[in-house]
Amino acid sequence: MINFIGNRRKAYFVSALLVIAGLLSLVIVGLNLGIDFTGGTVLHLNLGEEFSLDEVHEVIAPFDELEGAAIQVVQSRDLSGELADEGLVIKASYIGEERRDMILNAFRERWPALDPADLRIESVGPVIGAELARQAILALAVAIVLMVGYITYRFEFKFALATIAALLHNIIIVVGIFSILQMEINVPFVAAILTVFGYSVNDTIVIFDRIRENIKHRKKRDYAAVVNESINQNLVRSINTSLTTLFVLTALLFGFHYYIGSLDLVVFVVALILGVLVGTYSSIFVASPLWLNLQDVNIRSKRSRAA
Amino acid sequence: MNSGIKPGRAIILVVLCLLIITSGYYAFQNAADREDGIKRGLDIAGGLYVLMEAVETEDREVDEDTIDRAIEIIRMRVDALAVSEPVIAAQGDDRIRIELPDLEDVQQARDIIGRTAMLKFIGPDGEEVLTGANLVDARAERAPEHSPYPFVSIEFDAEGTRVFAEATARFENQQIAIVLDDVVISEPVVQTVIPDGQATITGNFTFDEAAELALLLRSGALPVELRELESRMIGPTLGQRTEEIAVYAAGIGLALVLLFMIIFYRGAGLIAGVALVFYMSLVLWILLLLGATLTLPGIAGLILSIGMAVDANVIIFERIKDELRSGRTPRSAMESGFQRAFRAIFDANVTTLIVTIVLYSLASGPVRGFAVTLFIGIICSMFTAIVLTRLLMRLAFRAGLIRSGVYVGVKGQ
Numbered sequence: 001m002i003n004f005i006g007n008r009r010k011a012y013f014v015s016a017l018l019v020i021a022g023l024l025s026l027v028i029v030g031l032n033l034g035i036d037f038t039g040g041t042v043l044h045l046n047l048g049e050e051f052s053l054d055e056v057h058e059v060i061a062p063f064d065e066l067e068g069a070a071i072q073v074v075q076s077r078d079l080s081g082e083l084a085d086e087g088l089v090i091k092a093s094y095i096g097e098e099r100r101d102m103i104l105n106a107f108r109e110r111w112p113a114l115d116p117a118d119l120r121i122e123s124v125g126p127v128i129g130a131e132l133a134r135q136a137i138l139a140l141a142v143a144i145v146l147m148v149g150y151i152t153y154r155f156e157f158k159f160a161l162a163t164i165a166a167l168l169h170n171i172i173i174v175v176g177i178f179s180i181l182q183m184e185i186n187v188p189f190v191a192a193i194l195t196v197f198g199y200s201v202n203d204t205i206v207i208f209d210r211i212r213e214n215i216k217h218r219k220k221r222d223y224a225a226v227v228n229e230s231i232n233q234n235l236v237r238s239i240n241t242s243l244t245t246l247f248v249l250t251a252l253l254f255g256f257h258y259y260i261g262s263l264d265l266v267v268f269v270v271a272l273i274l275g276v277l278v279g280t281y282s283s284i285f286v287a288s289p290l291w292l293n294l295q296d297v298n299i300r301s302k303r304s305r306a307a
Numbered sequence: 308m309n310s311g312i313k314p315g316r317a318i319i320l321v322v323l324c325l326l327i328i329t330s331g332y333y334a335f336q337n338a339a340d341r342e343d344g345i346k347r348g349l350d351i352a353g354g355l356y357v358l359m360e361a362v363e364t365e366d367r368e369v370d371e372d373t374i375d376r377a378i379e380i381i382r383m384r385v386d387a388l389a390v391s392e393p394v395i396a397a398q399g400d401d402r403i404r405i406e407l408p409d410l411e412d413v414q415q416a417r418d419i420i421g422r423t424a425m426l427k428f429i430g431p432d433g434e435e436v437l438t439g440a441n442l443v444d445a446r447a448e449r450a451p452e453h454s455p456y457p458f459v460s461i462e463f464d465a466e467g468t469r470v471f472a473e474a475t476a477r478f479e480n481q482q483i484a485i486v487l488d489d490v491v492i493s494e495p496v497v498q499t500v501i502p503d504g505q506a507t508i509t510g511n512f513t514f515d516e517a518a519e520l521a522l523l524l525r526s527g528a529l530p531v532e533l534r535e536l537e538s539r540m541i542g543p544t545l546g547q548r549t550e551e552i553a554v555y556a557a558g559i560g561l562a563l564v565l566l567f568m569i570i571f572y573r574g575a576g577l578i579a580g581v582a583l584v585f586y587m588s589l590v591l592w593i594l595l596l597l598g599a600t601l602t603l604p605g606i607a608g609l610i611l612s613i614g615m616a617v618d619a620n621v622i623i624f625e626r627i628k629d630e631l632r633s634g635r636t637p638r639s640a641m642e643s644g645f646q647r648a649f650r651a652i653f654d655a656n657v658t659t660l661i662v663t664i665v666l667y668s669l670a671s672g673p674v675r676g677f678a679v680t681l682f683i684g685i686i687c688s689m690f691t692a693i694v695l696t697r698l699l700m701r702l703a704f705r706a707g708l709i710r711s712g713v714y715v716g717v718k719g720q
C-alpha cells in the first residue's frame with residue numbers, strides 16, 4: 001500500500017505552487033484571448049498556389065485595418081500524410097462585412113485559384129464573446145451550488161467542500177497553464193473547461209464513495225487509514241480510466257495537429273489532456289486528503305468544546 | 308461445481324454480441340451519412356453562421372413584428388440559395404440568428420442575406436419618388452445587343468405605376484437616381500413618360516450580379532437595419548477535412564481503448580468492449596432521432612461520456628477483483644461487485660447530470676451542445692454499464708464460459 005496520506009503535505013505543496021503560479025500568471029499576464037472573446041476577424045484562405053509572405057503583404061497594404069494584423073501560414077495534410085495545402089491565416093481586429101469583401105476580392109484578383117470552398121472567415125463583434133464567458137461562468141456557479149446540495153445529501157457537507165475545492169484547483173491549474181503558455185483560446189476552450197469540470201467531479205466522487213463505504217464497515221475510526229486504504233483500492237481504476245481517456249485524446253491531438261494544423265482544435269484537446277491529468281492527480285492527492293483535514297478540524301473543535 | 312460449456316447458452320451469448328456489433332456498424336454508417344446522418348454543426352461541416360442585431364433608427368423601431376418580417380424576407384432570399392436545412396430564427400428581442408449548412412459559396416450567401424436592399428428612386432430635386440415597396444417583380448435580363456451589360460427589369464404595382472408615370476412626366480429630360488442601400492447604381496435620363504410601370508435598372512453588372520440584385524428586390528427590403536454581431540463562414544472543404552480526421556482519430560483512440568480493456572480485463576474486457584459498441588450505437592441513434600446537431604463542444608461531451616462509460620466498467624471490474632481477492636466464488640464476486648460499484652457510478656453520474664441540466668438551461672449555443680450530448684451520453688453509459696454488461700456477464704456464467712477469476716484478469720484462483 002502506498003502511503004498517500006502520510007505524504008500529503010508534499011502534494012499540498014506541489015498543488016499550492018501550481019495554483020499560485022497559475023493565479024499569478026492570470027492576474028499579471030492574463031489569458032491570450034482569441035476573437036471569440038475579444039471580437040475580431042480571422043481570415044483563413046487557401047490561395048490555390050504557392051505564395052510568399054511578401055506578396056501577401058503587398059496585397060493587404062492598401063487596407064489600413066490589416067496594419068499590425070498577425071499573419072501565419074498553416075499546413076494541413078491528407079490521410080496519407082502528404083502535404084495537402086498551405087493555408088494563410090490573418091488575424092485582425094473586427095472588420096465589417098463590406099471591407100471584408102473588399103479584402104477577399106483583392107486576394108481573388110491576385111490569386112484567381114483561391115478556393116471559395118476551402119476558406120474560413122470568422123468575424124466576432126466584441127459583445128458576443130463577453131456574453132459567452134459570462135454565461136458559462138454563471139452556469140458553472142449555479143452548477144456548483146446544486147452539486148454541493150446533492151453531495152451533502154448523499155454524502156455529507158465536508159465531501160461536497162472537498163469536491164469543490166479539488167474542482168477549483170483543477171480549473172485554476174489548467175487555465176493557469178494556458179495563461180503561462182499564452183496559447184490563444186476561443187470557444188472550444190470553454191467546452192474543454194466544462195469537460196474538465198465534469199471529469200474532476202466524476203473522478204473524485206468515485207473515491208469518496210469508497211471512503212463512505214469503508215467508514216461504514218469499520219468500527220475503529222481511524223480516518224487516515226480509511227482514506228489511505230480507499231485511495232489504494234481505487235488506484236488501479238484511477239490509472240486505467242485516465243489512461244483509456246488519454247488514448248482517445250492523444251489520437252485526436254495527433255490528428256488535429258499534424259493533419260489539420262488547427263490551433264483552436266489543438267488547444268481544445270491539450271486542455272482536455274491537462275484536465276484529465278490534473279483531475280486524476282487531484283482526486284488522489286488533493287480531494288481525499290483534504291476531506292481528512294476537514295474531518296480533523298471537526299474532531300479537534302469538538303474536543304475543544306468538550307474540554 | 309458444474310463444469311462444461313453449455314452450447315445453447317453460449318450460442319445465445321455469441322448471437323447477442325454479434326447483433327450488437329452489427330447494429331453498432333449500422334448505427335455508425337447511418338450517423339456518418341452526410342445527407343441523412345447526424346446533423347453536423349457549422350464548426351464541423353462548414354457553412355454560414357450569422358448573428359445580427361436590429362438597429363433602431365428614428366423612422367423605424369424594432370418590435371416583434373419587424374423582426375418577424377425581417378426573418379420572412381431573409382427566408383425568401385435563403386430559399387433561392389437552395390440550402391438543405393436553413394435555420395433563421397429570432398434570438399432574444401432584437402436578434403436574428405441564421406445558420407446555413409453545406410454551402411458551396413459561403414461568401415455569396417453572406418452577401419445576399421445581409422443586404423438591406425432598400426431601393427429608392429430619387430428625383431433631381433432630391434425628393435424620394437418611389438421605393439422598392441411598390442415593386443411586384445424584378446428579373447435579370449441578358450445583355451441586349453447594343454450593350455455589354457445584363458440589366459434588371461422591374462415592374463411596379465398599381466400605385467407605383469401611377470406615381471412613376473407622374474414622376475417621369477414631371478422630370479422628363481432630367482435624371483432620376485436609382486439608389487440601393489444609399490449607393491447610386493444608375494442615374495438614367497428620363498426620355499419619355501413611362502405609363503405602364505415597367506422600368507429597367509442598368510449598371511455594369513455581370514449576369515450573376517444582376518440575378519442577385521433581382522432576387523434582393525423581389526424578396527423586398529428589410530424593414531429594419533441589421534447590424535452584424537458575429538459571422539462565421541467555413542468552406543465545406545475545410546469542414547469535411549476536419550470531420551474526416553476527427554472520426555479517424557477517434558476510431559484509432561477507441562480501438563486502443565478496447566485493446567487495453569481486453570489485455571487488462573481479459574474476457575470481461577471483451578464483454579465491456581461489446582457493451583461499449585452498444586453504448587455508442589445507442590448514443591448515435593438517440594442523436595439521430597432527436598435531430599440533434601453535433602458541434603465541436605458536443606464532441607467534447609461525447610468524449611467525456613465515453614470516458615465515463617469506460618470508467619463505469621473499470622469500476623465494476625476492479626470491484627469484482629476485490630471481491631475475488633477476499634475469497635468469494637467467481638459468481639458471487641460478480642454479483643456483489645456489480646452491487647457495490649452501482650452506488651459509486653450512480654452518484655458520480657447524477658452529479659455530472661446536474662451540471663449538464665444547469666448548463667442546458669442557463670447557457671446557449673456551443674455550451675448547450677456540450678450539455679445535450681453529455682446528458683444523453685451519461686444516461687446511455689449508466690444503462691449500458693449497469694444493465695448490459697451485467698446481462699452479458701451473467702450469460703457468460705450460465706453458458707459456462709467463465710469458471711474462475713481469470714476472466715477479470717485475477718491470477719491463481
